[in-house]
Every structure is written in structure tokens, then in C-alpha cells.
Amino acid sequence: MAVSLDETPSAGGKTRKPRAKNAPPRGAASGTARRAARNSEIVYQDLRNAIINVTLPPGSPLAEKDLTEKYGISRTPVREAILRLAEENLVDVFPKSGTFVARIPVSELREAIVARKALEEVCVREATMKASKSQLMGLRAIVQREQELADKGDEQAFHEADNAFHSGIAAASGYPGIWNMIEKIRLQVERYRRLTLPQEGRMQLIVGEHAAVLEAIEKGDADAAVANMNNHLNKLQIDIGTFQDLWPDYFLFDKD
Template identity: 80%
Template sequence: MAVLDKRPSAEMKVRKQRAPNSPPRGAPDRHAKKAMRNSEIVYRDLRDAIVNVTLPPGAPLVEKEITERYGISRTPVREAMLKLAEERLVDVFPKSGTFVARIPVAVLQEAIVARRALEEVCVREATAKATKSQLMQLQAVIQRERELCAAGDEQAFHDADNAFHAGVAAAGGYPGIWTMIEKIRLQVERYRRLTLPQKGRMKLIVAEHAAVLDAMEHGDADAAVEAMNSHLNKLQIDIETFRDLWPDYFLFDKK
């Protein structure tokens, strides 16, 4: 019978013994994963604040203050800033600092044009295809907008506004188009949040949505498209007005 050699092989001799609490070989580093989570949290919070104009264009973003607020290292903060810079939400100036980017008017105008074209398809199809329950849901959204307008709740009104447009896309059988619109409307969202506090603005939006829905309920696709275009065109027409109100908030560039 062969005798089993119990002596450690050369390979076993050179292999390092792992610490008792170390992760399995090849497993992601927990510190790296935690840094990634921290980066995502900072990115999401800052992005929301910028889009909601809680952090207005031109506001400084001080790295040290952010790290202290979240109790984290500088690495995840810098990663979050890079993502925001890629979306043109922050500007990073070496040796000067990082600031919330101004709203680029060229990008804003293109996004409004693209959104108008996409929403025209949605509202036309929705007029032809919307079920009675879908029309009732849109009516309920408009009623909620009226209530939020009366309460002066801008954030909730903004969310209801988006729900109306998403509902039209869903009724037309194109929920994916609203997803596409969400990707291109980042600068539009910032601009829209600036317009909401203006006197009568929310009330006007309610009336414009009601006009769209009324045409849909009467099966008049051309009128529904015209009402939607009029609603969206108002954003573009008013850019000059809001530029005069907040000249430092906008960037008039050629991309």
C-alpha cells in the first residue's frame, strides 16, 4: 500500500495564510464597495439639489464641507463631482473650485424641441388609444395639481406635472418615450423649477393640461397636439424673460 506523503508541497509553502476575517479571494473589497455607495449617495443628493434649484447656478461646492457633512473621505466626493460634471451640472475650475453650472441655453432649447416632437407622438396616440380609466387617471392628476396649486406646494406640483406627461405617454402605448424624455430634459427640469414660483405659473400649467385632456376626451388628436405644443412652447418663449430675471443663472453659449 502506498504511503501518503503528508509533507506540505512547495506551492503550499509559499501561499500566504489569510487572516481569519478576510474576504474570500477574488471578492470585492468592502472598503471599495462602501466608497462606491457613499459616492452614489453624494451624487444623488447633490443632483437633486441642483435640479430642484435648492443649489442655484453659480453656487460653490466646497469639497471639505461635503466630506464633513457626510463623514466620508474625499474620494467618493470627487467621484460624485466627476459624474455631475459629465452631466453639465457642475463646473470644475482647477485652483478656483467647483460650482453649480449655469443652465446652458443652447442645450435647453434643443431639449425643449426634442421633447415637443416626442410628446406630439404620445398625445396623438393617446387620443386614439386611451381607455376610459386612463382618461380618468389623467383627470385625477389634474385635480391633484389644482389642490397642490392652491396649497402652494411646488415640489409636489412638479411631481404631479411629470405624472401627467408620463400618463399621456403610457396611454399612447409609449411609456418608453417618457423614459427617453427624462434622459434629455435634465436642463429643462432646472429651468422649469425656476419658473414655478412665478405668480400664476402653476395655475396656468393646470389650465394647459386641462386643455390637452379635454381634446383627448373629445377624440380630437389635432387639437390635443396643438394644446400640448402650446404648453411646451411656453417654456421656450419665456427663456428671455427668465434670463432677464436671473442673468447669472444662464449660459448663452454655442455648445
């Protein structure tokens, strides 16, 4: 008697279990799962970037129906992406009310700036002692690029160059992993920084502050380099009140 395709003996000599009638081909389920995971990752990255860049401002609604239509996918990968964003405190999910881009928590913002200052102080001190000539040249090139981008008013590219300057100092310090640590705690700081860049003269101010840090490193003056970096990061802390006044709906204030 002929053996059906679903009962074809396997390489080990064992007969495969017959596939249920109308069941999808073997491997289809895993393929569907992979596509769903890939779709979820795309939605997650797109929304995450838009939230951090403030393209999606705090308080913006995120409707599952709209997202499924936009990406042409089912609701499951959209929900998974939103859950990941909620775990990062970038999205608030209110049952029966909806899903919204989270406001920037002021207390978390202040703590992140304090933690970042402590980590960057280590990098600056070590970079002052360890930076090679080529690394210093690379940092100088970044500052020059920042100046050019500030002159053009290119906020996105300037933001990227700003991050490159700080990560470059971490690399020169011999502790590039510290920048990875900073990236994990700076989500809310990044959102806040994107609000500050459009302020008139803000980018030019940052260029000058970065230049002061680099000049002290080049001179081998670790104390001055740290002081200049602290001055640079303290501006973020000091100016929080100003931007709260400009965009009160974008921030989550402490209960007290």
C-alpha cells in the same frame, strides 16, 4: 507541523497564499469598495436632486472638504460623485479655481424643449386613439390634484404631479419608453422649470393648459390635443428671455 490559518487548504485542496503581515482580512477590500460606491451614489443623488430642484442654484460652490465633513466620508467617493455630475453638465470643475454648480446653457435648453415637443406630439396623438377609460380617469385625477396643489402653493408636489401627467400620457399612448427618452434630455429643462413655478399664477396656468390637452384627448381630437400640448411647451421656450432677465447669473448665454 501545524498549518497556519492563512495557509489553510482550500476546498479544492490547494493551499492559500499567506496573507501579508498587517494586511486587512480577506474580503475587507471589496467591502470597502462597496461602501465607497454606496457613499458616492448617496452624494451623487443628493447633489443631483438639489441642483435640479435649484436648492443649489447655478454658480453655487461645491467644496470637497465641506462635502466630506457633511457626509463623514473620504474625498474619493465625493470626487466620483462630482465627476458624474460633471458628465451630465450639472457641475463645472475648474482646476485651481474650484467646483461650481453649472449654469443653465440656453442653447441646450432650447434644443431640449424642441426635442421634447417632437416626442410628446407622438405620445399625444397615440394617446388620443388608444387611451382607456381608466387611463383617462387617471389623467383627470392628476389634473385635479394639480389644481389642489396649485391652490396650496406646494411647488415640489406640483412639479411631481406635472411629470406624472406627462408620463401618464406616454403610458396611455402605448409608448412609455418615450417618457424615459424625454427624462434623459430634460435635465436642464427641469432646472429651468423649477425657476418658473414660483412665478405668480404659473401653476394655475399649467393646470389650465393640461386640462385643455386632456379635454382634446377625451374628445378624440388629436390635432387639437397636439396644438394644446405645443402651446403648453412653447410657453417654456417663449419665457426663457424673461427668466434670463430675472436671474442672469443662472444662465449660460451663447457666445454670439
